[in-house]
Amino acid sequence: MNNVTVYCELDEGKIADVSFELLTKGRSLANQLNCKLEALLIGHNLKGYEKMLFPYGVDTLFIADDNRLAPYSTLPHTSILVNLFNEEKPQIVLMGATTIGRDLGPRVSSALKSGLTADCTELEIGDHEVTRDKKVYKDLLFQIRPAFGGNIIATIINPDCRPQMATVREGVMKKAIFNPQHKGKVVDLDVSKYVDETAFVVKLIERHVEESKVDIKNSSVIVAGGFGVGSVENFGLLYELAAVIGGEVGASRAAIDAGYVGHERQIGQTGITVRPKLYIACGISGQIQHLAGMLESSIIISINSDPNAPINKIANYVIQGKVETVIPKMIKYYKENTK
Amino acid sequence: MKEYQIIVLAKQVPDTRNVGKNAMKADGTVNRSVLPAIFNPEDLHALEQAIRIKDQFPGSTITILTMGPVRAAEILREGLYRGADAGILLTDRAFAGSDTLATSYALSCAIRKMEKYDIIICGRQAIDGDTAQVGPQVAEKLGIPQITYAEEIISLTNDKIQVKRRLERGVEVLEASFPILITVNNSAPHCRPRHAKRLMKYKHTTTMSESQEISEDYLTASMGNNQIIMEWGVNDIECDRAQLGLGGSPTKVKKVENIVFQAKESLKLEDNDEDINELMKELITAHIIG
Numbered sequence: 001m002n003n004v005t006v007y008c009e010l011d012e013g014k015i016a017d018v019s020f021e022l023l024t025k026g027r028s029l030a031n032q033l034n035c036k037l038e039a040l041l042i043g044h045n046l047k048g049y050e051k052m053l054f055p056y057g058v059d060t061l062f063i064a065d066d067n068r069l070a071p072y073s074t075l076p077h078t079s080i081l082v083n084l085f086n087e088e089k090p091q092i093v094l095m096g097a098t099t100i101g102r103d104l105g106p107r108v109s110s111a112l113k114s115g116l117t118a119d120c121t122e123l124e125i126g127d128h129e130v131t132r133d134k135k136v137y138k139d140l141l142f143q144i145r146p147a148f149g150g151n152i153i154a155t156i157i158n159p160d161c162r163p164q165m166a167t168v169r170e171g172v173m174k175k176a177i178f179n180p181q182h183k184g185k186v187v188d189l190d191v192s193k194y195v196d197e198t199a200f201v202v203k204l205i206e207r208h209v210e211e212s213k214v215d216i217k218n219s220s221v222i223v224a225g226g227f228g229v230g231s232v233e234n235f236g237l238l239y240e241l242a243a244v245i246g247g248e249v250g251a252s253r254a255a256i257d258a259g260y261v262g263h264e265r266q267i268g269q270t271g272i273t274v275r276p277k278l279y280i281a282c283g284i285s286g287q288i289q290h291l292a293g294m295l296e297s298s299i300i301i302s303i304n305s306d307p308n309a310p311i312n313k314i315a316n317y318v319i320q321g322k323v324e325t326v327i328p329k330m331i332k333y334y335k336e337n338t339k
Numbered sequence: 340m341k342e343y344q345i346i347v348l349a350k351q352v353p354d355t356r357n358v359g360k361n362a363m364k365a366d367g368t369v370n371r372s373v374l375p376a377i378f379n380p381e382d383l384h385a386l387e388q389a390i391r392i393k394d395q396f397p398g399s400t401i402t403i404l405t406m407g408p409v410r411a412a413e414i415l416r417e418g419l420y421r422g423a424d425a426g427i428l429l430t431d432r433a434f435a436g437s438d439t440l441a442t443s444y445a446l447s448c449a450i451r452k453m454e455k456y457d458i459i460i461c462g463r464q465a466i467d468g469d470t471a472q473v474g475p476q477v478a479e480k481l482g483i484p485q486i487t488y489a490e491e492i493i494s495l496t497n498d499k500i501q502v503k504r505r506l507e508r509g510v511e512v513l514e515a516s517f518p519i520l521i522t523v524n525n526s527a528p529h530c531r532p533r534h535a536k537r538l539m540k541y542k543h544t545t546t547m548s549e550s551q552e553i554s555e556d557y558l559t560a561s562m563g564n565n566q567i568i569m570e571w572g573v574n575d576i577e578c579d580r581a582q583l584g585l586g587g588s589p590t591k592v593k594k595v596e597n598i599v600f601q602a603k604e605s606l607k608l609e610d611n612d613e614d615i616n617e618l619m620k621e622l623i624t625a626h627i628i629g
Contacts, residue, residue, distance in 0.1 A: 011508075074475075074484065074485055074487075075484055078479070098507060099487070099488055099504075099505075099506045099507055102471045102472075102487070103475060103485070103487045103488070105472070105475075106439070106443075106470075106471070106472035106473075106474075106475035106476045106479075107475045107476070107478065107479045107485070109440060109472070109476065110440060110443060110475065110476035110477075110478075110479035110480055111479050113440065113582075113589065114440075114589055115438065115440065115588070115589030115590035116439070116440075116472060116590070117590060118468075118469065118470040118471060118472060119469065119470070128593060142593065147467075147468065147595070148353075148355055148467055148468075150355075151355065152595050152596065152597060153595070153596045153597075154592055154594070154595050154596075155592070155593040155594045155595075155596075156590050156591070156592060156593065157590070157591055157593045158589050158590050158591070159591060160589065161589035201484055201515065201516065202484050202486070202513050202514070202515045203513065203514040203515070204511065204512075204513060204514075205501060205512040205513065205514050206511070206512040207509065207510070207511045207512070208509050208510060209506075209508050209509035210508055210509045210510075221627075221628055245628040245629070246628065246629075247628075253356070254356065257356060263525060263526060269469070270469050277627055278622065278627050278628060298627075299622075299627060300603075301618070302605075312605060313602040313603070313605070314601070314602065314603055315603065315605045316603055316605055316606065317605060317606050317608055317618060318605045318606070318607050318608065319608045319609070319610055319614070319615065319618075320607065320608070320609065320610065321609070321610025322610070325610050326610050326615060329610075329612060329615045329616075330615055330619055333615065333616045333619040333620075334619055334623070334628070334629070337619070337620070337623065338623060338629045
């Protein structure tokens with residue numbers, strides 16, 4: 001009762017990275033709160049999965065195993081979470097801010113009438129004092145996220161309702177093994193008690209997984225462009241530089257809204273979070289929502305004609321100039337000086 | 340031929356994509372008044388999907404439902420110009436300060452009042468909050484299934500709808516019966532522009548509050564014309580007031596801050612060959628690239 005629960009997401013039978021990241025965060029929150037860490041895994045053929053989860057510090061693993069539960073479908077998964085949470089009354093529930101978590105989370109919060117904060121970038125435990133009522137709420141989950149298009153940072157709390165629910169994007173938290181020898185217990189749920197037949201009303205007709213052609217998240221070098229790149233043609237220079245030095249092309253939301261490049265390359269709060277060795281920001285002014293997604297890059301180079309672009313403050317190198325002037329010079333030097 | 344009753348959920352949002360320096364107040368909060376208020380972009384994508392259904396099944400009706408201040412009627416008119424048949428503005432002080440859950444509760448109460456509907460369609464998320472919660476929360480409150488991240492309606496028959504949805508890696512086609520709630524992804528087609536004839540027809544369509552304001556003491560304008568845009572307050576819907584507005588919102592904003600990033604000692608370079616070559620040399624030597 002009153003534990004921290006992480007919904008573990010399965011993607012083609014594989015536990016999603018974001019779930020491990022949340023277990024790592026969940027373990028540290030549970031330690032602070034002096035409670036247990038629980039995980040919930042829903043799918044089919046789940047024997048042996050506990051071996052992957054226990055090292056992250058899971059004390060109790062709830063498993064719902066049924067061939068109708070994979071792949072993910074909204075209503076059956078919602079039903080399991082709602083019924084289980086009504087029994088177990090977790091104080092905190094974490095899930096990935098993925099197409100699954102963002103489909104499931106609000107549905108569950110609506111059923112439980114509890115608050116949900118989307119896309120948190122930090123989660124902390126703290127006290128909240130309401131001076132007017134002279135009331136202190138102890139050990140609340142502070143859910144911190146950029147808001148208002150990423151222009152401000154808000155701390156959200158759920159003083160009265162439980163569970164306190166939050167989603168977090170993949171890559172935002174770090175995953176780390178808690179203890180390779182850690183052992184928890186497995187609780188197999190009787191699926192028929194948690195899901196009614198009527199929940200299976202939406203039929204999957206067809207599903208195909210496309211391996212993403214772009215792998216920005218795991219690229220050690222990223223050449224990213226913003227609105228200041230100015231045109232699709234100039235974006236071509238970014239592709240060329242990325243190809244030459246061995247990196248991927250990313251973009252800010254403004255560049256995507258301008259139609260310079262596709263959504264799959266968006267870096268930032270509402271896109272992908274990256275931590276490359278080298279981040280070359282071309283014509284990116286540096287809205288907070290973008291910075292939140294690339295701040296932890298080891299080296300940041302900003303190429304911008306505006307010397308006062310906010311991104312320059314966090315850059316290691318600032319080149320004041322036009323993208324179309326600077327990039328060809330970089331390409332030229334690299335080609336001439338490497339094999 | 341089948342006719343569908345479609346409800347489009349839409350929100351008027353500040354255009355957060357173009358927040359200039361003057362939009363931030365000294366205390367770090369956002370000065371909403373200087374930002375233009377627009378039709379939430381993904382809700383326009385949703386409207387387009389609704390209009391496409393109507394193109395295919397001409398007897399269908401599209402009603403846009405929005406919750407917001409009186410000026411949010413602007414997006415209802417915008418919807419009429421592009422192809423909607425009617426609009427409902429849910430506006431009342433009682434709704435102020437709603438989080439996503441209280442918003443979805445109010446919307447679901449308004450939808451219940453609307454009697455019959457086959458398809459509720461809305462954008463995946465709004466650009467001022469990016470939460471993507473209201474759609475699924477409304478569906479849960481109404482006890483109907485949902486299909487999120489929709490990109491295209493593949494087919495519609497008397498009792499079934501097939502929808503293609505976009506996942507992180509790949510696509511899925513789902514089939515459901517009515518009623519259904521669909522949230523439309525940003526990868527779906529953009530909305531068609533305003534239609535000139537519709538613009539002429541609807542430009543004077545107003546809500547009751549607006550017509551009272553325009554004509555002040557002219558008794559004649561005491562009713563919104565033709566009820567094309569209706570205005571509902573808290574007394575017009577059946578609801579539990581404890582679940583509305585700030586009081587009905589489980590989430591509270593503890594604090595809001597302007598973000599200050601730790602500034603780095605940055606090296607300023609010119610865009611000449613010398614500076615750029617020096618930088619590239621450094622990166623290659625340090626094995627950052629190459």
